[in-house]
Amino acid sequence: MNQPPDELRARLEAAIAKRPSATRASYAKRRALVVLAAAALALGLVALTGGVHHGGRTPLLLWGVVGGWALVVAGAASVALGRRSMIGPPTAVLAGLAAGLAPVLLGWFVLVHEVIAPPALPEPSLSLAAHVGCLVMTVALSFGPVVAFAILRRGSDATHPRATGAVLGGLAGGIGSVLIDVHCPVGELGHVALGHVVPVALLVAVGALFGRRLFGVRG
C-alpha cells in the first residue's frame, strides 16, 4: 500500500475539527424544512392565483392528466434519486430521463385527451400572451423545487453534475407543469405544449448549463 504521510492525517483531523459538518439527523431536519418551504411556495402560488380550475374539463380528464404527469415525474425522480448510492445512475440514464421527460408529459396529455375526451370542437386559439403567461407561471411554480434542489444537492455530484442538473431541472419543471395543469383549464394542445411542457425542457437546459457549477464537487 502507498501510505500517505503521517502528518497528513493529523492535518486533516485538525481541519475537520475546525469545520463541523451536518450529521444525518441535522441534514434530515434541514431537508424537511427546505422541502416544506418549497412546497409551501409552490402550493401558495397556486392558491394565490385561484387554485384548481376545472374550466370545461371533467374531473376524470383533469385528474387523468395531472395524475399521470405526477406519476411520470415521481417515476423519474425515483430512477434519478432513489438508488442506494452516493453517485446515482449512469450518465446516459440521467440524460435519457432529462431528454425524455417533456415528450413523455406531452404524449400522456395527448393520450388522455384521445382516450377520455376526443375534442368535439376546436378551441378558440389563444393569444401569444396567454401562452407566455402560462410559461412564466410554470417557471414560477418550479422555482421552489429548483431552489430546494440547489440547496440540498449543492456540490454533491462527483461524476455527472451536468446530467444531474438537467434531471433536477426537469423534475422541478415537471412539478411546475403538474401544478399549472391543475390551475390552467386550457386543453389546446399547442397551449399545453408551449405554456406547460416547454418550461420543463427549458429547465432541463438551464439545469444542464449550470449543473456543473451548482451540483458538481469542486476542488
Place this chain on the structure above:
Amino acid sequence: MLAQTLPENEALRMAPYGRSGVVTVDPRNRSAGALGDAERARLSAAMERYSAGDDRAFGELYEGLAPRLYGFLLRQTRSAARADDVLQQTFLKMHAARGRFVPGADVVPWAFAIARRLVIDASRRGRREVLEGGDGGPSPWDEVASVDAAADDLVQAQSVADALRRELATLPEAQRVAFELVKQEGLSVAEAAEVLGTTVAAVKLRAHRAYVTLRHALGYTKREGGDA
C-alpha cells in the same frame, strides 16, 4: 519488447501496492489490493456511523480508504504533493457531505469519484505541469520493485513497470482510468462504472481494450508466450 518471463496477468496487475513488491501479487485475486466484500461493508458501515455523528469512525474510514486513494492519486497526478493535497480535499468533501450519506450506499466508489473529480478539476485549473512533470516525489511505480526480490526480478519488474507506465499514459483517458480502477485499485466493475458514471458493459469494454493494448505493447501474444 520486453522479455516474456513474467506471466502476463501478473505483469499487468503489478501495481504499487505492497511494499514487499511484485512477489506479493496473488494471481488468485481479481487484482492486487482488491477490496473484499467484508472490507467494503466495514468501510461503508464506518461511513454510516460517521454520518450519524460518530466522529471516531473517521479514523477507521481514513485507515481503510486513504492508502488506496493515495495510490490512485499518485498514479493520476505523479506528484506526492498534489496527491497529498487532493487526498486531503477528498476527505474534507466527504466530511462536508457526511449528513447526505445514503444508508446502504457503498462508500468506496463515492470516495474514488470525488478524488477523480478533484484531480480533473486541478488539471483544468492549469496544473498540468504538475500532473505531467511530477515533483520528484516517490512514484507509486517505484514500489513495484521490491527490496525483497532477487536482483534479476528487480530489474525485470522495474522494466515492466516502466513499460506499463509508458503504455498506460498513451491509452485514451476513458480506457486508462477504467483499467486502473478495476485492475489496480481493486474496484469491482460495477463500482468502477459508478465512479465513471457509465454502465458496467462500458467499463468492461474499456478495461478489456486497455488490457489488450497493454498486452500487445508489453509483448504478450498468444504465439510468443505468457498465459494469454
